[in-house]
Amino acid sequence: MKIIITIGSLALFTSLAVSQGRGQRGGGGGEQAAPAPTANLNLPPGDAKRGETYYAKYGCWECHGYTGQTGNGARLATTALNANGFVNYIRNPRTNQMPLYSAKVISDQDGADLFAYIKTFKKPPEAKDIPLLQQIINEK
Amino acid sequence: MKKGSVNRRGFLKGAAASAAALVAKPAEKAQAQQAAQTRPAAAVPNAAQLAAETGPPRAQVERIIENPGSDFMMDVIKSLNFEYITTNPGSSFQGLHESIINYGGNKPELLTCCHEESAVAMAHGYAKIEGKPIMALLHGTVGTQHAAMAIYNAYADRVPIYIVIGNHMDAAVRPGGVNWYHSAQDMCAMIRDFTKWDDNPASLGAMANSSIRAYRMMMTPPMGPVAIVIDSEMQENAMPVGPRPRIPKLTMPSPPQGDMAAVREAAKWLVNAQAPRINCQRAARTAEGMKLVTELADLLQCPVNGNGERMHIPSRHPMAGTGYQGYPVDLILDLEVQGGGGVPPNAKSISISSLDLFMKSNIQDFQPMSQADLAIAGDAQATLPSLIEEIKRQMTSDRKRFFEERGKRLSEAHAKAREQAIEDARYGWDSSPISLARVAAELWPLIKNEDWSLVGWQGFIGGWPGRLWNMNKHYHYIGGQGAGGIGYNAPASVGAALANRKYGRLSINTQTDGDLNYAPGVLWTAAHHKIPLLTIMHNNRGYHAEVMFVQRMAAERNRGVDKAHIGTRLIEPNINYAKMAETYGLTGIGPISDPKDMAAAFKRGIEIVKRGEPVVIDTITQPR
Numbered sequence: 001m002k003i004i005i006t007i008g009s010l011a012l013f014t015s016l017a018v019s020q021g022r023g024q025r026g027g028g029g030g031e032q033a034a035p036a037p038t039a040n041l042n043l044p045p046g047d048a049k050r051g052e053t054y055y056a057k058y059g060c061w062e063c064h065g066y067t068g069q070t071g072n073g074a075r076l077a078t079t080a081l082n083a084n085g086f087v088n089y090i091r092n093p094r095t096n097q098m099p100l101y102s103a104k105v106i107s108d109q110d111g112a113d114l115f116a117y118i119k120t121f122k123k124p125p126e127a128k129d130i131p132l133l134q135q136i137i138n139e140k
Numbered sequence: 141m142k143k144g145s146v147n148r149r150g151f152l153k154g155a156a157a158s159a160a161a162l163v164a165k166p167a168e169k170a171q172a173q174q175a176a177q178t179r180p181a182a183a184v185p186n187a188a189q190l191a192a193e194t195g196p197p198r199a200q201v202e203r204i205i206e207n208p209g210s211d212f213m214m215d216v217i218k219s220l221n222f223e224y225i226t227t228n229p230g231s232s233f234q235g236l237h238e239s240i241i242n243y244g245g246n247k248p249e250l251l252t253c254c255h256e257e258s259a260v261a262m263a264h265g266y267a268k269i270e271g272k273p274i275m276a277l278l279h280g281t282v283g284t285q286h287a288a289m290a291i292y293n294a295y296a297d298r299v300p301i302y303i304v305i306g307n308h309m310d311a312a313v314r315p316g317g318v319n320w321y322h323s324a325q326d327m328c329a330m331i332r333d334f335t336k337w338d339d340n341p342a343s344l345g346a347m348a349n350s351s352i353r354a355y356r357m358m359m360t361p362p363m364g365p366v367a368i369v370i371d372s373e374m375q376e377n378a379m380p381v382g383p384r385p386r387i388p389k390l391t392m393p394s395p396p397q398g399d400m401a402a403v404r405e406a407a408k409w410l411v412n413a414q415a416p417r418i419n420c421q422r423a424a425r426t427a428e429g430m431k432l433v434t435e436l437a438d439l440l441q442c443p444v445n446g447n448g449e450r451m452h453i454p455s456r457h458p459m460a461g462t463g464y465q466g467y468p469v470d471l472i473l474d475l476e477v478q479g480g481g482g483v484p485p486n487a488k489s490i491s492i493s494s495l496d497l498f499m500k501s502n503i504q505d506f507q508p509m510s511q512a513d514l515a516i517a518g519d520a521q522a523t524l525p526s527l528i529e530e531i532k533r534q535m536t537s538d539r540k541r542f543f544e545e546r547g548k549r550l551s552e553a554h555a556k557a558r559e560q561a562i563e564d565a566r567y568g569w570d571s572s573p574i575s576l577a578r579v580a581a582e583l584w585p586l587i588k589n590e591d592w593s594l595v596g597w598q599g600f601i602g603g604w605p606g607r608l609w610n611m612n613k614h615y616h617y618i619g620g621q622g623a624g625g626i627g628y629n630a631p632a633s634v635g636a637a638l639a640n641r642k643y644g645r646l647s648i649n650t651q652t653d654g655d656l657n658y659a660p661g662v663l664w665t666a667a668h669h670k671i672p673l674l675t676i677m678h679n680n681r682g683y684h685a686e687v688m689f690v691q692r693m694a695a696e697r698n699r700g701v702d703k704a705h706i707g708t709r710l711i712e713p714n715i716n717y718a719k720m721a722e723t724y725g726l727t728g729i730g731p732i733s734d735p736k737d738m739a740a741a742f743k744r745g746i747e748i749v750k751r752g753e754p755v756v757i758d759t760i761t762q763p764r
Binding site: 057058059061062063066067069071072075077085097099100101102104105122124125127129130131132133135136137139140 | 315558562563565566567568569570571572573575576577581582584585588610617684687688691692694695696698699700701702704705711762763764
């Protein structure tokens with residue numbers, strides 16, 4: 001048996017509050033609202049192929065989804081960060097939910113590769129182009 | 141000896157004597173066998189057969205007990221009007237089991253469960269839909285321990301479950317071997333921390349009294365599970381000579397209401413507050429509770445935060461939510477919030493809770509101490525009518541105008557929150573594995589014109605149904621585990637679907653893979669008892685929250701995160717839940733990993749469920 005730690009507090013509140021809670025924790029791009037620390041890391045060029053391997057190996061998919069669009073974490077598919085900002089961010093995330101990755105765990109090269117892979121993620125369709133969602137918004 | 145008057149001790153003694161006689165006469169036995177082998181096909185009765193037909197009854201006849209104590213127990217149970225009894229069979233209640241199916245005509249209907257945790261969790265789900273309990277029948281120490289987690293969940297969720305436990309109480313006549321392992325001096329000691337009351341009655345008369353008393357205590361808020369232990373000897377022996385014990389009349393006490401002076405004060409605070417907010421956890425016990433909370437929100441034009449554990453306000457009601465960004469909360473009204481919710485600095489708070497009337501657990505389910513400035517001990521649902529009337533009495537036309545202005549701004553915030561939910565749902569729309577938002581969005585148009593009921597917990601699926609669907613009935617959502625114990629969702633959903641069946645409702649469960657694997661045999665129970673339920677797997681192939689926990693811990697220790705899957709994921713091999721369902725006798729559909737395939741699969745599943753059968757659709761999903 002296990003006790004749910006993170007979800008239990010959400011369970012108290014309304015479904016709308018669930019949405020807000022997720023936003024506060026970084027869902028909905030909350031982590032991207034302010035720029036990350038921007039020490040110049042002089043990163044090497046990234047390799048998206050290697051980055052794909054690291055995305056799985058380092059478990060990025062666990063909070064950001066397999067396509068960088070879902071989950072509790074920030075939506076990587078629409079990130080406004082550049083490679084330098086991205087690697088700075090993973091070294092020093094602003095939320096406790098996001099694990100901290102030192103250069104010992106993810107080297108600058110690995111970070112650059114990861115970012116190159118993240119930039120290959122497709123953006124989601126617009127809500128106005130999804131009939132199912134439009135039907136829902138038009139309902140009373 | 142008079143027929144039916146023999147007790148089991150007498151029978152056991154007689155049986156032992158008969159066995160000894162057989163051992164002592166091997167020669168006679170051999171002769172009888174030889175005679176049987178040589179007799180003609182249409183033989184006339186031999187002397188022994190004639191004696192059996194015409195002579196005095198053999199000692200074996202004395203085994204017949206036509207008025208066992210368990211028949212009386214059945215009369216007691218029938219007086220409580222349960223619709224069902226969930227059970228996994230066991231020798232400690234074999235007497236009652238027989239009385240249920242024969243003497244009682246299988247009413248309440250016995251439901252065969254494959255695990256006691258399933259039996260109790262089914263009762264948990266049933267009670268949240270129906271507003272009244274069913275009975276779970278457990279076997280001794282082993283069945284009670286199996287059931288313990290589900291009992292604790294129900295206790296923390298304040299849900300009534302009537303538990304009856306068999307026990308071989310008298311060691312002097314207890315059958316040997318395994319029955320000793322299954323017996324206890326104080327059977328309920330192991331669940332006493334999380335039951336409201338229990339008893340171990342020593343006679344049928346005491347059993348009748350305690351059974352009625354237990355029902356009353358269970359149903360008086362705060363509600364919770366109760367347990368009655370029934371001795372196997374008492375079940376199997378004949379009724380004692382003499383007058384039949386009286387079964388007390390069941391008269392339910394009215395639920396406790398808050399003190400009127402305190403209610404008047406609370407109304408004064410609420411009428412004068414600039415920006416109150418109502419937090420609800422388990423305030424609405426029935427449809428009436430949801431109606432009252434909604435009426436209070438309409439009256440005060442203030443936000444209601446709390447469809448997490450029960451439905452308190454329609455999800456698309458303008459007052460549903462926490463208010464707009466920067467809503468300057470100056471007063472919180474907590475309705476049956478365990479421990480009290482968070483209170484902003486400089487805000488006051490009022491709590492109305494039956495939990496102030498009853499608290500006993502060694503386990504810390506009571507949550508942090510409430511910081512209420514005005515604490516009203518009483519059942520929130522029972523107190524709300526008085527509070528609403530008092531607010532109406534104290535409200536002036538000036539305050540009414542102020543409330544209306546407040547309400548307009550809150551309505552706008554609610555509409556924006558809805559739009560944001562739609563905006564959020566587009567993320568991952570075309571992803572494979574499938575996004576949870578898309579699962580909810582694809583399902584909604586197929587069910588919205590049905591009388592539907594979401595019977596599984598939506599916490600693990602991002603709350604998407606509540607964000608996208610129009611939930612406006614108390615049975616549209618029933619919350620989650622109570623104590624966060626996994627293994628609740630699958631059986632509780634089957635129990636809730638059972639309650640929904642007689643209303644013809646379409647029951648829907650979004651089911652996590654980790655939870656189903658605790659006791660998947662409940663799928664067979666659903667198939668066997670024809671309980672219609674659409675189960676859509678949220679199959680992310682792991683205990684996903686724990687994957688993230690371990691990953692975070694490893695990262696903080698600077699050791700790398702590439703091993704976080706060890707001990708947390710359900711892969712290698714992957715589990716095929718469609719095949720699992722088919723094995724248990726259900727229709728299994730999938731696995732589906734392309735979101736475009738979902739609508740057709742959901743339509744097919746709904747058609748089958750509407751025919752009265754359970755279905756499992758295996759959907760391979762994003763982690764969260």
